[in-house]
Amino acid sequence: MKLFLLSQTAIHLPSLITDLGLILITASIAVLIFKKLKQPLVLGYLVAGFLAGNNFNFFPTVTESNDVTIWAEIGVIFLLFSLGLEFSFKKLTKVGGTASITALTQIFTMLALGYTVGQALNWSNMDSIFLGVILSISSTTIILKAFEELGVKTQKFAGNVIGSLIVQDIVAILLMVLLSTIAVSSQFSGSELIFAFVKLFFFLILWFVLGIFFIPTFLKKSKKILTDEMLLIISIALCLLMVIFAANAGFSPGLGAFIMGSIIAETNQSEHIEKLIKPVKDLFGAIFFVSVGMLIDPDTLVTYSIPVLILTVVTIFGQSISSTIGSLLSGQPLKQSIQAGMSLSQIGEFSFIIATLGMSLNVTQDFLYPVVVAVSAITTFTTPYMIKSASPFANFVESKLPKRWIKKIERYSANTQAIKPTSLWKSYITDYIKQVIINGVISIAIIILSKKLLLPIVSEKMFGEFLTAAITLLVLLPFLWAISLKRINKEAVQELIKERKYRGPIIMMFIARILFSVILIGFMLNNIISPLFGLLMFVLCIVTYVIFTKQINGFYYKLESHFLSNFNENNPEDVKAKRQNLTPWDGHIAEFSIPENSEIVGKKLEELKLREQFGINIAFIKRGEKTINIPQKSEIIYPNDILNVIGTDIQVNEFKDYIQSNFNNEETSNMEIVLWKLEMKQQDFIGKTIRESNIREITNGIVVGIEKSGRRILNPESNCILEESDILWIVGNKDKIKSFIE
Template identity: 65%
Template sequence: MLTPLVANTTVHIPNLINDLGLILITAAIAVLIFRKLKQPLVLGYLVAGFLASSHFSFFPTVKDTNSITVWAEIGVIFLLFSLGLEFSFKKLLKVGGTASITALTQIISMIIIGYYAGKFMGWNEMNSIFLGVILSISSTTIILKAFDELGVKSQKFTGNVIGALIVQDIVAILMMVLLSTIAVSQQFSGAELIQSLFKLGFFLIIWFVSGIFFIPTLLRKLKPLFTDEMLLIISLALCLFMVIFAAGVGFSPALGAFIMGSIIAETNEAEHIEHLVKPVKDLFGAVFFVSVGMLINPETLVEYAFPVMILTLVTIFGQSITSTIGTIISGQPLKESVQTGMSLSQIGEFSFIIATLGASLNVTSDFLYPIVVAVSAVTAFTTPFMIKYATPVAGFIEKKLPKRWVKRIEIYSANAQAIKTVSTWRKVIKDYIFQVTIHSIILVAIIQMSKRFLMPLMDDYSYGNVVTAIITFLIITPFLWALSLRRIAPNEVQELLKNKKHYGPIAVLVFIRMVIGLFFIGMMLNNFFSPGTAVLAFVVAVILILIFPKKINRLYVKIENRFVKNYNQRELSVKKINRNNLSPWDGHMANFEIVPESDLVGKPLEEIKIREDIGVNIAYIKRGNLHINVPTKYEKLYPSDEIFVIGTDAQVKEFGNYLKKHEVKVIEEEDSDIILQQFELEHQDFIGLTIRESELREKTKGLVVGVEHNGRRILNPESNFILSKNDIVWVVGDRKKIASFFSSSN
C-alpha cells in the first residue's frame, strides 16, 4: 500500500526567507507602535532589530546574520541611489563651497577630538587614530530617513546637510585608503593619498561626463516603449551597473549608486523613477536599520558603558559644534548653521566600514567595533530629536549670544553670499584649467579603454594594431582639437588682447595646450606602434588634424551640444527658475503636490489667497508635461498639480499644513456623488473629437484627468487632445451624470 507523499513531506523554508519574514514582522509591529507614539520610524526599526537579535532568547531570533548583512548592503545602495535622484550634481554644486567647508571643518576637528578622546581612555595609538576617523563621518542613511519622517526636506538647511554628507563620504573613501596604508606600513604615505585622490577625481569626471552624454539620450529614445515595470527595471539595472563598476575600480558601491542617481536626476524621468524606486528603497532601507539594531549587544553596553557614554557625548556635541562653526565660516546664517550642525550629530554606515577595516587588518582591538555600533545606535536614537529641536536651540543661542556677535555673523553671511566681481584673467585661467583638465581626462580614458578592450580583439588579425590606432584616433580627434586649438573664453581673451602686455602670457597658454595635445597623440600611437612607425604615424595624425579643422570643429560642437542638451534637459523641459535668484534672505523654493482629494481643486488662485493669508508666492505650476510659469490669479488648481512656492521655512511649513487641512477624506460608499472612474471608448459618438468638442465637462460637470492612448499614459491631457477608439479615459465628477453621459453616447 502506497503512503501519500504529502503526508510525510516536510516543507523546508530557507533561513533567508524565515529571517526576512521575522525582520519585517518585527519592524511592522515596532513602527506601528512608534507611529502611534508619534516618534520617528527609524527608532522603531532599531528597536525591532534589537529585539530580533540573538541577544533576546524569549523572542524569535534571526538565524543567518550574514544574509541580513547582504540585504542591509542592498538597502544602503538603494538609499544612496534615491539620494542621488533627489540631489543632482547641479544642486550639489550650488552648495559645494558651503558643503566642503562644513565637512572639512567637521572632519579635521573630529579626527583630532576623537584621537585625544581615545588617548584619554588609555587606548593605543592605532585605536585612537581609527576612533578619530570613525567619529568624523556622519550617517547619510540615518539623516535621510529622519528628514523623511520629520518632513523637513523642503527646508533650506537640508541642502547644506546633504552636500556635507556627500563630501564626507568622498573623504571617507580617501581615509580608508590612508588608514590601510598606515596600518600596513605603520607610516603616513602622502604619495598613496595623492594617487588615490587623483584616481577618485578621474573616475568621478569620467562617470559624470559619459553618464550625462549617454543615459539621458537612452531614456529619451526609449520613452515611447516605457511602462512602469520597464522603467523600474532599467533604472535599477543602471544603478547596479554603476555599483559593480565602482566596486571594480576600488570605490564604495554606495558611491557608485549615488553617482548614477545624480546622473538620472538630470533627466526628465527622474521624478517618475524616484516614485517607482521609493517602495524598493523603503523595504531594503528598513532591513538596513533593523540590521543595525541587531548589532547592539546588551553585554557590550554594560561592559563598556563608560567609553560608550563618553564617545556618545563627544559625537553629539563635537559633531554639532564643529559642523555649526564650519557652516558659519562658509557664510551661512546662524539659524541654518545650527540646524546643519545638529543634523550631523551621529555616526553610521561608513563608521561601521572603517571599524571593520581596522578589525580585518588586525590593527585595532576587539572592543572597538561593538563600541562604535553602540554609539551609532544611541546617536541614531538622538538624531531625530536633534533635528526637531534645532530651530528652538538656534533661537535660544541667538538670544544668549552678545548682540554684536550676532550682528557680525549676519554681516559676514551677507557678504559671503553677495556676488563678487571676478577679474578677466581669473576667468580665463579658470576656463583654461577646466577645459584642459576635462579633455585630458577624456583622452586618457579613451586611450586606456582602447588599449584594454579594443586591442585584444584585434590581435588575431593582420594589421590589427593599425585598425585599432585608426579607430582610436577618429574617436579622440574632436577632443584633441578642443584641447589644442579651440578658442577658450574668447570674449575675455579679446578684451585682454587690447593691451599688448598680455600678448606673451596668452601665447604661452596657447603653446602649452598645443604641446599637451601633441603629447596625447604620441601617447596614443606609442601604445600601438614601434617607435619608428609611431613617429611616422604622429606626423600623419598632425597633418590630418590641420587639413580638416572645420569638419573636426563641427563634430566636436555636435558632441558638446548633445552633452549640454542632456545636462540641461530638465531645465529646458521644466523651465525651472533658479532658486538662489528667486529666494531673497532666508526664503527658498519648495514643491508640493495637490492631491485629488483636496477641496482646492478647481479653485482659482484669486479665491485661495495663499499670498495674502500665508505669505508664499507660487513661482510655477507643473501639470504633467505642461509648465505654467508665474501663474496668474485666474489660474486654477487641478489634481496632481505640482506647485512650486517661495517663502521662508515657517511660511513653507504653514503652507504644507494648509494643504493638509484642505484634504477631504475619500468617501467609499456606493452613494458617493463625486468619483474618479475610467471608461473605455468603443462606440461613443464623440470618438474622433477633441475633449473640448465632446462637451464632457459642460454636460457632466466633470474633468478628464487622464487618458491611456496606445499604451501611453497622459496625465491631465490638454483640451485639444483627440479622443480615439479603445482609449481609456479617466474622469472625475458626478457619478450619475458621468455614467449617463457615457451610456447615452453609445
C-alpha cells in the same frame, strides 16, 4: 495513504526566507507601535533589529546573520540611489561653498578629537586613527530618514546638511584609501592619497560625461515602449551596473549607486523613476536599519559602557559644535547653522564600513567594532530629538548672545551670501578648466580602453600596433582639437585681450593647451606603438587634421550639442538653481505636491492669493513632463501639480500646514454628487457674476452650464453675469444644493 504521508512531511525552507520573514514581521510590529506613539520609524527598526538579533533570546532570532548583512548592503545601495535621484549631478557640482566648508570643518575637527580621545583611553595609535575617521562621518541614511519623517526636508538648513553629507561621503572614500595605505605600510603616504583623489576625480568625470551622453537618450528613445515594470527593471539594472563599475575601480558601491541616481536625475523621467523605486528603497532600507539594531550587544554596552558613553557625548557635542562653526564660517545665519550642526550629530553606515576595514586588515582591536555599533545605535536614537530641538535651542542661543555678536554674524552672513558679479577673467578660467579637463579625461579613457581592449585583438595581425594607434588617433582627434585649438569663451577673450595684463596669461594658457595635447599623443604612442613609428604617427595625426579639419570640428560640435541637450533636459533643476541665487538670504525654494483631494485643486492662483496670505512666490509649476515657469495669476492648480515656492522657513511651513489642512474632510463614500437643474429667481444673485455669487462655496459644487434665453453655455467663465430666468446646471453635494435652494 500517499497523500496523507506527503501532507505530514515538513517542507524545509531556506534560512534566508525564514530570516527575512522574521525581520519584516518584527519590523512591522515595531513600526506600528512607534507610529502610534508618534516616534520616528527609524527607532522602531532599531528596536526590531535588537529583538530579532542573536543578542536577545526571548523571541525567535535570526539564524544566518551573514544573509542579513547582504540584504543590508543592498539597502544602502538603494538608499543612496534614491538620494542621487533627489539630488542631481548638477547639485553635486554646485554643493561647493557652504556644504564643503561645513563638511571639511566637521571632518578635520572630529579627526583630531577622535584621535585625542582614543589616546586618552590608552588605545593604540592605529585604533585612535581609525576612531577619528569613524567619528568624523555622519550618517546619510539616518538623517534622510529622520528628515522625511519629521517633515523638515523643505526647510533651508536641510539643503546645507544634505550637501555636507555628499561631501562627507566623497571624503570618506579618500580616507578609506588613506587608512588602507597607513595600515599596510604603517606610515602616511601623501602620494597614495593624491593618487586616490586623482583617480576618484577621473572616474567621477568619466562616469558623469558618459552617463549624461547615453542614458537620457536611451530613456527618451525607448519611452514609448517602456512600461512601469520595464522602467523599474532598467533603473535597477543601471544602478547595479554602476555599483559594479565603482567596486571594480576600488570605490564604495554606495558611491556608484549615488552617481547613477544623479545621472538619471538629469532625465525628464527622474520623478517617475523615483516613485517606482520608493517601495524597493523602503523595503531594503528597513532591512538595513534592522540589521544595525541586530548588532546591538547588551554585554558590550556593559563591558565598554564608559568608552561608549564618552564617545557618544563626543560624537553628539563634537559634531554639532564643529558643524555649526563650519556652517557659520560658510556664511549661513546663526539659526540655520545650529539646525545643520545638530542634525549631523551621529555616525552610521560609513563608520561601520571603516570599522570593518580595520578588522579585515587586522590593525584594530576586536572591541572597536562593537563600541562603534553601540555609539551609532545611541546617536541614531538621539538624532530625531536633536533635529526637533534644534530650532528652539537656536532661539534660546540667539536670546542669550550679546546683540553686537548677533549683528556681526548677520552682517558676515549677508556679505558672504551677497550676489557678486562674475568677472570676465574668472568666467574664462572656469570655461578653460572645464574644456581641458573633461576632454582630457575622455582622451585618457580612450587611450586606456584602446590598449586593454583593441590592442590585444589587433596586435597579432601585421602592423597591428600601427593599426591600433591609427584607430585610436582617429577617435582622439576631435577631443584633441577641443583641448588645443577650440576657442574658449570668445566674447570674454575679445574683451580681456584689450588689457595688457591679460594678454600674456591668455597666450601662455593657449600654449599649455597645445603642450597638453602633445603629451596626450605621446602617452598614447608610448602605451600602444613602438618608438620607431612614433614620429611617423605624429606627422600622420597633423596631416589628417589639416585635411579633415571641417569634418572633425563638426563631429565634435555634434557630440557637444548632444551632451548639452541631455544635460539641460530636466529644465526645472536649472530654473530652481537660478532662482535659488535670487532668493533673500533667509529664503529658499521648497517643493510641494498637491494631493488629488486638496480643496485648492481647480482654483486659479489669483483666487488663492498665496503671496498675500503667506508671503511666498511660486517660481514654477511642474505638471507631468511640462514645466510652467513664473506662472500667471490665471493659472489653475491641478491634482498632482508640483509647486516650487520661494519663501523663508516660517512662510514655507505656514504654506505646508495650509496644504496639509486644506482637504475635503467629507467622506466621499457618504457624499452623493448630483447634477442639479436650478432656475435663477433669487434676487440676491441676479446681476452678480458666478464668482461673486459664492455658489461654489455654498453648494460645494461648480456651475457646469447655463441656459440663457435658449442659448446654452458649457463651463461658463467665473465672470459670467447671472440674469433672471437663467437656468443653472450645478454639479455638487446633493444635501448642500437642497439646502441652498431652500
